[in-house]
Amino acid sequence: MHKLFSIFGNPVSHSRSPLMHNSVFKNLHYNACYTRTLLKDGNKLKETFFSLGLSGANVTVPHKESAYAACDEVRGFAKKIGVVNTLINENGKLIGYNTDADGFMYAISEFKNIKEILVFGAGGTAKALVQKFLDEGLHVTVLNRSKARLSYFEKLNCKCYTWENFQPDTYDLLVNTTSAGLKDDNLPAPKEIIKTALQNTRYVADAIYGRTTPFLQLAMEKGLTCKDGADMLLGQGVLANELFCNFELDKEAITKEMQKSFFY
Numbered sequence: 001m002h003k004l005f006s007i008f009g010n011p012v013s014h015s016r017s018p019l020m021h022n023s024v025f026k027n028l029h030y031n032a033c034y035t036r037t038l039l040k041d042g043n044k045l046k047e048t049f050f051s052l053g054l055s056g057a058n059v060t061v062p063h064k065e066s067a068y069a070a071c072d073e074v075r076g077f078a079k080k081i082g083v084v085n086t087l088i089n090e091n092g093k094l095i096g097y098n099t100d101a102d103g104f105m106y107a108i109s110e111f112k113n114i115k116e117i118l119v120f121g122a123g124g125t126a127k128a129l130v131q132k133f134l135d136e137g138l139h140v141t142v143l144n145r146s147k148a149r150l151s152y153f154e155k156l157n158c159k160c161y162t163w164e165n166f167q168p169d170t171y172d173l174l175v176n177t178t179s180a181g182l183k184d185d186n187l188p189a190p191k192e193i194i195k196t197a198l199q200n201t202r203y204v205a206d207a208i209y210g211r212t213t214p215f216l217q218l219a220m221e222k223g224l225t226c227k228d229g230a231d232m233l234l235g236q237g238v239l240a241n242e243l244f245c246n247f248e249l250d251k252e253a254i255t256k257e258m259q260k261s262f263f264y
Contacts, residue, residue, distance in 0.1 A: 003032040004053060005244055008039040008067070009060035011183060014210055016261070017058050020237045021244070023261035024254050030245055042066025046094060049087065056244045057087045058237075061179055064100075064124030071096035081131045083124040086240045097243060100125060101132035103236025104207075107227060111173060111203045115139060118171045118197055120188035120215075121178035122149035125207055129177060130158060141169065143189060166193055171201040174219075181206070181213030188215055198222050209233050234258055 007017045013036065021034035032055070039048060042063040049057060049070075059067040067084035068074060072093040078084045084096035108114070117133055119126050122144040133140050134156060141159040143166055144150055150160040161167065166189075174197055180186040187194050194215065198204070204219035209229035212220070219226045234255070241254050 001031065003055035003244075005032060005034040005056045005058075006037045006052065006054055007034075007058040007060060008037050008045060008048070008063055010038060010040055010062060012036045012038050012060065014182070015060065016210065016233060017060075017237065019261045019264055020234070020258045021241060023264075024241055024245075024249070024257045027257045027260075028249050028253055030249060032244070039063060046070040049089070049094065050092075054087075055089050056240075058240055059085050059087065061123070061125070064128075068096060070094060077101060077128075077132075081127045083127045085124075085128075085236065086243055088243055097240075098128055099236040099239035099243075100128040100232070102239055103234070104129050104205075104232045105132060105136070106235030107229075107231035108173070108203070108205060111205075111225070114172045114203070116169065116171045117141070117173045117175060118143060118169075118201070120144075120174070120176045120180075122153060123177065125177040127152065129175060130156065134158075141171070143193070145189075163189055163193060168193075168196045168200060171197065173203040173205065174198070174201050175204075176206045176208070176213070176215050179208070181211070181215055182208050185214050187218075191218075194218060198224065203227075205229075205232075207232060230262065234262070 007015050018034045025032045064083045068082050074096040078098035085100050086097040088095045116139050118141045142153040143161050154160050176188045178188040180188040203225050205227045206216050207229045238255050
């Protein structure tokens with residue numbers, strides 16, 4: 001039976017997910033196809049999913065929390081954080097998972113002795129990563145433009161700041177989870193704050209991939225060890241593909257085919 005998968009997001013035209021998953025399906029002879037769906041209204045996610053006849057989907061900004069709400073059942077880590085980035089059609093029921101956090105841990109595995117992390121942003125990706133960091137026993141500070149979204153992280157006993165009251169510390173890793181720099185030249189916080197933070201860290205990671213964001217550019221100028229979101233994308237993509245194919249394909253083979261797709 002031919003299976004159809006998609007990625008939901010707004011914007012979504014930049015997404016490499018179709019290349020990654022189709023590379024696996026084609027080269028490992030799995031009867032499936034993966035496409036993109038521009039979704040403007042997150043509340044229409046469920047009806048759109050079923051009207052397209054999908055077997056599964058990935059979800060990117062800004063719909064990861066809407067995806068959680070749309071599910072009939074949420075499993076594993078996604079349940080803990082209320083954020084879903086992978087959907088499976090299981091006998092007409094929408095099942096939600098989150099592969100972002102494990103994908104990110106895979107991406108930063110070469111960064112050594114991480115204890116203190118500063119996260120920019122307070123959306124769905126931040127929720128996933130912060131919870132994972134805390135589970136790993138790391139200390140997390142969250143910085144966001146407005147106060148409203150910070151209450152979630154305050155309950156987790158993270159240090160929380162807005163741009164107005166930020167008090168810099170020393171960090172091992174800075175992580176941008178915002179969409180600043182995806183389609184523009186914005187920074188995830190005012191330049192002075194970013195510059196101060198960059199002077200007090202060893203590693204920098206950006207969840208955005210496919211371009212050097214202004215944030216990463218500043219980090220590179222400082223000579224810091226940097227990563228864009230490509231490895232995170234690969235890590236979460238491999239885990240999502242295993243779910244899509246019901247663990248019928250070899251994980252190493254999936255990883256190999258996905259890595260190749262980055263050079264297309």
